[in-house]
Amino acid sequence: MAHHLPFHRSNNNATRQHRSRPGSTAIATLALLSCTALSPGLSSTAWAQTPAPEDAPEPTAEIVVTGALDALPIKNVGSIFGFDKTILETPRSASTISSEQMERFGITDIYDLVAQAPGTFTNSFFGVGGALDIRGTPGEVYFRGMRRLDNPGNYPTPIGASDRIDIVRGPASPIFGPSKTGGYMNFVPKSARVADGKLRDKATGEISYTRGSWDMNVVKGNVSGPLKIGEQEFGYSLFGQYEDDGSYYRNMSTKQTILQGSFDTDLSDHVRIEFGGQYQNYKGQQNGGWNRLTQALVDDGTYITGQAQPLDTSGDGQISQQEIKASVPGGFSIFGNFSCPNSTFSPFASGFTDACFTSTYPSLALTNTGTTKLSRRDVLTGKDDRLVNRGSTFYFDAIYTADSGFELKNQWFYDSYENMNENAYGFSQFHDSWVIEDKIVASKTLESSAGKFSFQLSPSVRYTKFAHGDDFNYEYFHRVDLTVGYDALSDRLLSTECDCDYTNYVVGHYSDLALAGLVDLDFAFGLDVTLGARYDHLDVKATNITSKMEAPAAGLAANNASGSKGAWSWSGSASYKLPFGLIPYGTIAKQSTVIAGQGAEIYPADVAGGTFLSASKLYEGGIKGSWLDNKLYAAVSVYKQKRTDFNIQSITVNQSVETKGLEAEFRWSVDRHLLITGAYTHTNVYNLTALQDGSLFSFFGIEDLVNVSDPTLYLGGQPIGLVPINSRNDSKRAGIPENMYSATATYAFDFGLALSGSLVHVDSVYSGQSQAVKLPAYTTVDLGVSFETGPMLLRLVVKNATNEKYFRANFTELFGSTIVLPERPRSFQASAVYKF
Numbered sequence: 162m163a164h165h166l167p168f169h170r171s172n173n174n175a176t177r178q179h180r181s182r183p184g185s186t187a188i189a190t191l192a193l194l195s196c197t198a199l200s201p202g203l204s205s206t207a208w209a210q211t212p213a214p215e216d217a218p219e220p221t222a223e224i225v226v227t228g229a230l231d232a233l234p235i236k237n238v239g240s241i242f243g244f245d246k247t248i249l250e251t252p253r254s255a256s257t258i259s260s261e262q263m264e265r266f267g268i269t270d271i272y273d274l275v276a277q278a279p280g281t282f283t284n285s286f287f288g289v290g291g292a293l294d295i296r297g298t299p300g301e302v303y304f305r306g307m308r309r310l311d312n313p314g315n316y317p318t319p320i321g322a323s324d325r326i327d328i329v330r331g332p333a334s335p336i337f338g339p340s341k342t343g344g345y346m347n348f349v350p351k352s353a354r355v356a357d358g359k360l361r362d363k364a365t366g367e368i369s370y371t372r373g374s375w376d377m378n379v380v381k382g383n384v385s386g387p388l389k390i391g392e393q394e395f396g397y398s399l400f401g402q403y404e405d406d407g408s409y410y411r412n413m414s415t416k417q418t419i420l421q422g423s424f425d426t427d428l429s430d431h432v433r434i435e436f437g438g439q440y441q442n443y444k445g446q447q448n449g450g451w452n453r454l455t456q457a458l459v460d461d462g463t464y465i466t467g468q469a470q471p472l473d474t475s476g477d478g479q480i481s482q483q484e485i486k487a488s489v490p491g492g493f494s495i496f497g498n499f500s501c502p503n504s505t506f507s508p509f510a511s512g513f514t515d516a517c518f519t520s521t522y523p524s525l526a527l528t529n530t531g532t533t534k535l536s537r538r539d540v541l542t543g544k545d546d547r548l549v550n551r552g553s554t555f556y557f558d559a560i561y562t563a564d565s566g567f568e569l570k571n572q573w574f575y576d577s578y579e580n581m582n583e584n585a586y587g588f589s590q591f592h593d594s595w596v597i598e599d600k601i602v603a604s605k606t607l608e609s610s611a612g613k614f615s616f617q618l619s620p621s622v623r624y625t626k627f628a629h630g631d632d633f634n635y636e637y638f639h640r641v642d643l644t645v646g647y648d649a650l651s652d653r654l655l656s657t658e659c660d661c662d663y664t665n666y667v668v669g670h671y672s673d674l675a676l677a678g679l680v681d682l683d684f685a686f687g688l689d690v691t692l693g694a695r696y697d698h699l700d701v702k703a704t705n706i707t708s709k710m711e712a713p714a715a716g717l718a719a720n721n722a723s724g725s726k727g728a729w730s731w732s733g734s735a736s737y738k739l740p741f742g743l744i745p746y747g748t749i750a751k752q753s754t755v756i757a758g759q760g761a762e763i764y765p766a767d768v769a770g771g772t773f774l775s776a777s778k779l780y781e782g783g784i785k786g787s788w789l790d791n792k793l794y795a796a797v798s799v800y801k802q803k804r805t806d807f808n809i810q811s812i813t814v815n816q817s818v819e820t821k822g823l824e825a826e827f828r829w830s831v832d833r834h835l836l837i838t839g840a841y842t843h844t845n846v847y848n849l850t851a852l853q854d855g856s857l858f859s860f861f862g863i864e865d866l867v868n869v870s871d872p873t874l875y876l877g878g879q880p881i882g883l884v885p886i887n888s889r890n891d892s893k894r895a896g897i898p899e900n901m902y903s904a905t906a907t908y909a910f911d912f913g914l915a916l917s918g919s920l921v922h923v924d925s926v927y928s929g930q931s932q933a934v935k936l937p938a939y940t941t942v943d944l945g946v947s948f949e950t951g952p953m954l955l956r957l958v959v960k961n962a963t964n965e966k967y968f969r970a971n972f973t974e975l976f977g978s979t980i981v982l983p984e985r986p987r988s989f990q991a992s993a994v995y996k997f
Contacts, residue, residue, distance in 0.1 A: 463534065
């Protein structure tokens with residue numbers, strides 16, 4: 162919701178493993194042992210296989226080493242630097258979540274990923290899981306290593322169609338282009354190839370039905386196999402999902418269709434193509450949670466009741482902007498202390514008093530006031546609210562690979578969305594945006610007794626076109642009494658309903674012409690150095706459609722602007738393989754970032770001011786290790802990263818922050834039955850713009866106005882102003898826990914039964930930047946059990962098994978003191994899966 166103010170090597174190299182070296186027989190044995198982990202269908206005879214005799218010919222096939230649920234980081238991934246290295250070998254803090262993990266633990270949305278990877282706690286963006294908050298700030302979403310359009314809460318990012326999700330903490334490598342400070346998720350779709358890079362020789366797949374609490378209904382299916390058109394052989398992978406769900410929360414539901422396909426073919430021994438796409442049609446609602454927020458509401462559910470005074474003079478059942486201004490010129494959100502005596506912009510000023518509201522703004526007072534206990538099911542969503550998003554993603558890769566180690570790849574990518582978002586309390590927006598990118602990557606690998614040396618050169622062009630409108634100047638969370646629901650006293654006539662009086666209505670486009678280079682020097686004596694640089698040149702044009710706007714800026718120049726700007730990005734990393742399986746590493750990087758809104762829009766004022774491009778710096782050091790024949794992995798990292806320009810930010814999707822923290826995780830496949838993982842995150846996030854300015858714009862909540870004894874005197878409107886930021890502690894981003902712990906475990910019996918559980922503990926946090934309301938610490942537990950026999954798999958997952966009562970902060974910089982999301986109680990999901 163807005164409001165104010167990975168290059169993954171997607172060819173078969175992504176699944177190829179290191180070529181066999183001396184000692185491959187031992188590795189082959191480990192591969193067999195690991196592949197049986199948590200696979201009850203394999204016999205004890207297979208488990209007892211012995212190594213090949215010493216005089217057996219060394220195998221030429223590449224070895225695939227997998228751990229339990231494919232959770233161990235021993236597969237090559239190209240989603241971090243663009244080189245085929247494992248996460249163990251890559252000098253960055255990163256994690257992967259396999260499709261097997263998602264299946265076993267019942268992971269259905271991005272909020273579930275917090276148990277699987279450190280650094281990924283996410284505040285609520287009006288209840289829609291679009292992108293993770295990574296290292297305390299909104300992250301990016303990539304598809305096969307190509308950056309998608311911004312999605313803070315435009316639609317839930319689908320995860321069920323993924324073969325793997327890579328989570329990279331910190332800004333992306335220069336090869337991927339401008340990206341945000343915090344990090345990114347890279348989705349790797351299900352592939353038409355198998356582990357050794359060959360096309361599939363037979364069709365396999367599954368179909369499933371999931372029934373869950375609150376009328377959850379999900380049907381999914383996927384099939385992969387060979388296809389022949391004429392003499393040309395293809396591999397294909399098709400995925401489909403249909404969802405028709407109710408909701409724990411009143412006035413909410415979900416209808417969603419996801420279709421995905423990928424196709425691969427070898428045109429010759431040296432040339433192959435990979436193409437496919439994804440289509441998502443989502444219909445749901447945003448969830449603002451509880452309004453009229455107080456500490457008593459959080460602690461024991463005590464809610465202030467009362468109805469706003471009537472404003473609907475036309476009798477159409479809605480409140481127009483004109484009707485609001487007829488009551489109070491300028492609306493009910495006058496900046497500052499509502500022109501009260503002794504006023505300042507601070508919510509704590511003595512000018513905010515009962516007498517001020519009574520004498521100056523009597524129309525803001527509620528009537529029929531009282532208190533009651535509020536159900537967690539009653540939230541700000543209205544009966545006619547809607548969040549509708551149609552998104553399409555397509556890709557086409559052509560790859561030439563020579564015997565000499567030279568590879569030339571052309572990646573073409575397209576992503577789009579059409580979005581409509583309407584909320585009865587007074588916010589609406591639309592996006593109609595798309596992006597197209599073409600990237601060429603020329604790669605060369607040289608191997609000798611000195612080591613393995615890889616080089617990449619990548620020119621690219623990216624073009625984004627956007628149309629965006631929003632309506633937030635008359636956004637009144639508190640007019641609706643949640644125990645009653647919306648009526649003519651609280652239902653706003655939205656700009657998207659009348660196609661008029663938008664706060665912003667902007668169209669435009671921008672292009673990014675770039676050249677990037679990377680080198681990886683992996684020396685035989687254990688040192689690995691990775692260096693990269695990139696230059697981006699952006700041309701931007703943006704135009705306000707003033708005829709649609711309530712109050713456009715004066716003058717043509719303020720509403721129509723074009724400009725260009727360039728920026729360098731670079732990175733340097735080094736790691737060293739020590740004895741006992743330890744690999745210490747260090748990284749320093751500077752990454753450019755485009756400051757665009759949640760519909761990919763850039764405003765004319767930002768174009769004219771040249772404030773649409775900034776950068777971030779990262780300092781990170783850590784140590785990783787793998788032991789017990791690659792069955793135990795652990796990593797710990799410390800970092801500091803921040804934006805280099807504090808004066809510009811998109812408060813919704815690209816904030817100017819500094820983050821300091823520590824991340825640690827381990828994954829241990831104890832034996833073929835048991836997998837255990839754990840993670841710890843320590844995070845401190847500071848809003849640099851607020852710290853520099855000494856204040857941060859915000860909606861004021863009930864607990865902010867300390868000199869007003871009766872909040873019902875103003876809950877028909879919305880006090881707004883500047884929260885004082887007098888110290889570094891004041892600038893800490895609210896809602897992000899300083900400490901977070903997680904653990905998972907799963908045990909699979911030989912006869913087909915598997916048990917799983919995950920636990921997440923989160924520190925208490927403030928709900929908003931003014932630090933007026935504190936949300937309690939909590940611990941959630943998810944449990945699962947499955948039974949597999951033949952082609953059938955039955956699974957039951959219990960979310961929040963202990964029925965913990967907890968809350969998630971919502972858009973903390975703007976609305977954290979006014980609204981909060983009460984999370985759902987215990988719920989159940991039962992699935993039946995047929996595999997073939």
